[in-house]
Amino acid sequence: MSGHTPPAAAPATLDALQSALAAEHAAVYGYGVVGANLTGSQMAAATADWVAHQVARDTLEAMIRSRGGEPAAAAAAYQLPVTVRTPGEAAALAVLLEDRIAAAYLGLVALSGTALRRFGALQVRAAALRGAAWRGSTVAFPGLSAAALAAPRRRAT
Amino acid sequence: MAAHPTRRVVLAAAAALPLAAASGCDGVDVLAAPPRPGPAVSLLRSAIAAEQLMVARYEAALDGAGAPAAVLEPLLSEHRAHLAQLRSRLVVPAGSPSPSPSPSGRRAGAPAVPASPAAALAYLRAAEQTAAAAMLDRLPHAPASLAQLLASISASEATHVPVLDAAAADRTGQAPG
Numbered sequence A: 001m002s003g004h005t006p007p008a009a010a011p012a013t014l015d016a017l018q019s020a021l022a023a024e025h026a027a028v029y030g031y032g033v034v035g036a037n038l039t040g041s042q043m044a045a046a047t048a049d050w051v052a053h054q055v056a057r058d059t060l061e062a063m064i065r066s067r068g069g070e071p072a073a074a075a076a077a078y079q080l081p082v083t084v085r086t087p088g089e090a091a092a093l094a095v096l097l098e099d100r101i102a103a104a105y106l107g108l109v110a111l112s113g114t115a116l117r118r119f120g121a122l123q124v125r126a127a128a129l130r131g132a133a134w135r136g137s138t139v140a141f142p143g144l145s146a147a148a149l150a151a152p153r154r155r156a157t
Numbered sequence B: 001m002a003a004h005p006t007r008r009v010v011l012a013a014a015a016a017l018p019l020a021a022a023s024g025c026d027g028v029d030v031l032a033a034p035p036r037p038g039p040a041v042s043l044l045r046s047a048i049a050a051e052q053l054m055v056a057r058y059e060a061a062l063d064g065a066g067a068p069a070a071v072l073e074p075l076l077s078e079h080r081a082h083l084a085q086l087r088s089r090l091v092v093p094a095g096s097p098s099p100s101p102s103p104s105g106r107r108a109g110a111p112a113v114p115a116s117p118a119a120a121l122a123y124l125r126a127a128e129q130t131a132a133a134a135m136l137d138r139l140p141h142a143p144a145s146l147a148q149l150l151a152s153i154s155a156s157e158a159t160h161v162p163v164l165d166a167a168a169a170d171r172t173g174q175a176p177g
Helices: A011-036 A040-066 A087-109 A114-135 A146-150 B007-016 B027-032 B039-063 B069-089 B117-137 B144-174
Strands: none
Touching (some): A011 A087, A040 A087, A087 A114, A114 B144, B117 B144
16 A cells, blocks of 8 residues: 555445446436437537536546545446437436436435535536426425325335 | 436436446435434534525525526425435424424515516525525534435535526526516
């Protein structure tokens, strides 16, 4: 072990950061498909969001390294959850990507560090804003599943 | 700007085939942790009071002249959902006095929303920004599951801002005054 190895963070912190990174890897891949099916201002919007996800990915990789972890690599390819052939389907995929991103960053909000919580919450907000733009409407609980909302006290973790 | 896939379609697609290849870990699992009594309760009460105020502001704006109901109603119903979800987390021991006697948050002295539609939209926009920021300020001391709910609500409120902006832009594009 070299003297430059940072102290390892709590496993829960690294797990949550890796989950967010996995979602960002998927979003970077997915937005490539989104943009390929759009034109004009919609393609420009997809490109802007694609870049935002690359920046977020880089940020998470740096956060993981600074905590003594090794950032997980992107998969070579991702099986898309929807078939994308039309602009409407491209927008639907973008919505789906942002929902997953918001959920992943809520994992950071559950950690105990104040700075990590705030970082996670701001990323949830960014995902919610992008998602609302693609959806054309807002939602009450970005990132939270119906199950989480229906039974908030069902079991203790 | 985007096409309008219905939420049902999108959620169905989400259920059908998970996208993430790398990790099955779902950070939202920790949501199930119960709120502790004590500091969490006062935190929750302040969040509930904040959402009651937002509901009251939208109701007052909708009662006023000319505010675009088609824009405001969906936002109001999201605030009502926030309020209901926050209240569902509040576990009050039997026999405790209730600090919130007004169940709907309505008409306990309605907020003074500006009368002109443009000013009402600007008022609501500022209120949303303040409320979203205040939700974030509650995060440090919240139990994990409540922190996630507050962050989600804050994000939802942040998404209301561009909706109100678009409504204001529509108005100025149509008819001044």
